[in-house]
Every structure is written in C-alpha cells, then in structure tokens.
Amino acid sequence: MEPLFLKPVFQEKIWGGDQLHTVFGFDLPNDKIGEDWAISAHPHGVSVVENGPFKGWKLDKLWEEHKEVFGNPSEEVFPLLTKILDAADDLSVQVHPDDEYGLKHEGELGKTECWYVIDAKPGSKIVYGHNAETREELAEMIKDEEWNKLLRYVPVKKGDFFYVPSGTIHAIGSGILILETQQSSDTTYRVYDYDRKDDEGNTRELHIQQSIDVTTVPAISPYLEIQESRNGNSSIVTYLETEFFNVYEWDVAGQLSLKKTGAYTLMTVVDGYGNLVVNGQSYEVKAGSSCILPNDIESWMLEGEMKVIASTPGK
Template identity: 50%
Template sequence: MKDIIHLEPVLQEKIWGGSRLKTQFHYDILSSKTGECWGISGHANGTNVIKNGEYKGRTLRELWKEHRELFDNEHGEEFPLLVKIIDAQDDLSVQVHPDDEYAQKHEGYAYGKTECWYILDREPGAELILGHNAQTREELQQLVDAEEWDKLFRSVPVEKGDFVYVPSGTVHAIGKGIMILEIQQSSDITYRFYDYDRTDDNGNPRELHIQDSVACSMVPHQDPELDRLFWKEEGAVIERLIQERYFTVDKWDLSGKIERKNTTYLLMSVVEGSGFVKTEAHEHKLHKGDHFIIPSTVASYSLSGKMTVMVSQTTKG
C-alpha cells in the first residue's frame, strides 16, 4: 500500500460529554452527550473503518491482525496506541489506570494505560485533577476511607496549548470545560476513585473501584519532568512534546510544505486548519478533525497548507 490509511472516527457517548465535537470538529455526533472521538483506534471497544483505497470498508483492527507489513511488522497482539479527542462538558470521574503488569495479572489484557494530553481548548478557570497529597499508601487509604476528597486530590489550572503527561498510576481527572487530544496506550481499563455521586440512566450509582485504585496509584505522587523541544524546518515549526517508553508525540505547525522520507508508520491528527497530504499514490485534502496513518510501506510523503498536525508513533528501541 502506497497511500495513507484514512480513518472514519468512532464517537462515544459519555455521561459528562457535550456537543463541541460537532461545533468545533464537525463530527456527526450521537447526542448532546458525546464525549469522545476515537480518531485512531484498533481497540475492540471501538475500531475505525478505513475510508479509502484497497482496504476501504475494513477496520484498523483487521489490518493490524492481517497486514502487519503496514506497521513495520511490529509485534504485539493489539494495535499499540489510541488517539482520542475528548470533550468534557462536565467533570470526569477521578480515576487511575494500571501499568502493564497489573493489567495483565488482574484484567488479562496486554496493556495498562499510560497517556498524554494536549489541551485543545478550555473554559476560563478550568482545572484538572492531577495527583494526590498522600505521602504513604496508608495515608492514601485513610483519606479515601474518610472520603476527604478535597484534602486528597490536587487540582491544577490549564491553558490552551498545555501538554500533560499522565503515566500509569497517576490519579487524574479532566475537568469541566476542557477539550483535549489524548494519545495513550491502547487500553480501556479505568479504575474510579470518585464520581461525584453521579448515577447512570437507570438511577444507579456508577461503579467505583477503590481497591484497584489504591493498589495502582503512584505513592507519593511525582510530577514528571518534561522538556518541550522546538526546531524549524522549511514550511513548519516542529515541537517534540514527549518521547517516552510507549510513544513519541510531536506537534507540527505548518505554514507551507514539508517533505519527508518515511522510515516507520505515523499516526496523524489535524487539530487546526487545513491542507494536503501527498504520497506516491495520491494527494488528499485535509480538514480539521481528520485522522490518518502513513503506513511504513509509503516511502515518502509531503504535508502542505496552514494547519496543526499532531504526529504520534510507537517509540522504537
């Protein structure tokens, strides 16, 4: 395959969701409680359908299983990364995700969930919960048992353009009014600490996972040190947001044309503006909200236009 893999987004309703995925990204949302767009996903809970080319109508999950040559012949049972856009009209639950070892032992799934967030938009005064104030696991358990949530959880303000790294074990919650692009391990395992006593459509309290949450949490919390690196190329300013064990994420701000030889497969999401992507096979018009993959079978490609593209890949070596 010498062309991009253009993906149909998967929309997910959430109790805390809103309608900005339609107003800002023009997706055909399910309702006014649409919380997530799974833009690049091979996960069983929501895998994208291919929109173009010889694999049109197939799913990314099928391609990963049957055509590993498109993905550097990478090993692993599951497509390794998942790229989402999240619209939090209300606060998300305070939660924590397991690491690989815990997920394999307790859930029988290959991956835990380390993730990162690029803040696309936020209402004035919006905050995240990021981390906790307990110094020992015993103190964590005591504060949870006493339901002293204000004392336990740590809130931090955010601005548009901020980048947040959330390794597994980090207590966290996306706050009301925040919209993010999330790049994560391809896992849907979430343990809830606290959910504001909300109920589901049937009036039942949403399930909490206190024992797993305490067991998985990083104690004490530590903020990761991040160095955001910038460099200029003809036609673009590129920022390396993170390079860690599971993924490498760059932000490309294009104001012209950038041409690249290709050495791997790349996940790309257009978060602002419009432009074009061109391979040996075809040229495609790109719009805000488009998600696509440049497979490793493409030898070279170019991007052009005035747009911001988030580029992620598995970290090699």
C-alpha cells in the first residue's frame, strides 16, 4: 500500500489571509482563506486521495468501504481532522462541546483539539481559558461583556504547542499560523466576536447559552508531559497521548527512520522539504504536503530537512 496523499480543502473565513499561498505555495481562490482542511472526512470539507489505487476517492467513502486500509476500526466516522489555519485577524472567542453534548445537541462528535504554532508575529497571543470561578459568574461576566476580566491571554511564539480540550474557552489571535489536530467535528459555539461585521454588514451568530452550558468551570490548564527522543541529528517529540489522538513532531535533519505506533498515521509537513520513503519507493514532500500512512505500512523513512506534525488515533 502507498501513502495516501490528499488534496487540500480551502475554507474562506472573515479572519483569513494569504499565508497558505505565501508560505505553502497553495493556489488560493482569494486572500481570505483561513483554513486548509489538510486531512478531513468531515462533510463540510472532504479530502480526496491524489495518488495510488484509490486516486479520486473521497476519504469518507474510503473509510466507509475499505476499513481494512485503516486497520478495521470500529468508529463509524473517520475520527480525526488536520487543519492549517492562517489567522490574519483574531478568531472569535469560542468553546466546543464534549462528545456527549455534541452528539445530543448537534448530532456529531464534540471537539477536543490541539495546536502547533508554525509561526507567529512578534506580540502574538491567544485566548486560553477564563477567570470565572462559578458558572453563574461566567454567565454574568459574559452578559456584562467584561472580556478583559474574564479571558486569559497567553503570548505565543513559533514552535509552541497547546492542548485545547472540549470546554476550554479559546481564540487564536492575529498573526498566528497554526497546525491543528482535532476530533472530526465542526461544532463551534461563539462567545464573543468583537462586534465585527461581514461583507454584508451582518454580525456573526453568537451561541451564549450553549457556551455557558459546555464551558469547564473553573478553567483547567492541562499539564503537558512533552518528551523528546534523539535519533542522530533528528528527533521525535511526543506532545500528547490521549483518548482522542496522539500527536508527535518529527524534526528531520538528514534522515529519520520511523515505525508505526497506531493503526494508521496522519502527517503534515509544516516546514522544509525532502522525501518520504516507503518500501523502497520515494515520494517528494514539502511544506504543506499531507498524507495518511495506512495500516499495512509498518515502517518508513524521512530524508531531508523538514518538520512534520503527525498524529494517530487515540489510545
């Protein structure tokens, strides 16, 4: 089996920019593209396989009809979604539900996610958590629009990593380029959107009651036990191993040999270029390349100078 290289799906956003073109060389339809859904089987943006025996197949259909490619998993839907986000402007302050609330109220999974900061302009920051001690206090501060009192702001720089479990109030700030690994869900509850308007003069919908319902109170700051192992001049960083996904960074300087640690592996090159070698076959990869390594690929090698963010399904 070959790696499954995937065609990007672009999403226009009010806060989007043009870095998906200037940094990754993608041919964009306009300069307001906020997201590249790099690996997705979500109905709002389904990836298409670009090579091999499944060329032209949509990922959701491949998952449905050829579960053996993924190790015959039990999930009905492909559980992960990988995105690259270009925040030319601030994203809305938002929160996502957990699986129980999402399935009950939206008919889809909840949304736990994590971020690897590909790049960030000086002074960039994110919203990450809140200061309310009770749900009643949270509701009151939202009602009174006490955003500076309610929200926690965290400075960010290139190479930072953040875990954003469901229930976490958060927002990516302007000037940040991020690789996001998340559950396959598109449910977002907006708490605050800076009162901005779209091209037609309309403000975007807020979801105040849902946000109050699903926010974790008091806020929890997850502890990350990040581990790094060296392999010659290259390295493997383990950022997360959770029930939702496991996330790794492969920092390649020359060569890096890898073996599978999950039923299948998702990978996106976020910087540099080189080759992915599988069963003696070499595939050129560069910043922006995304693929899935199917279940029957036991090992592979990366050659070149590149940084890759990879993920496998949760424990």
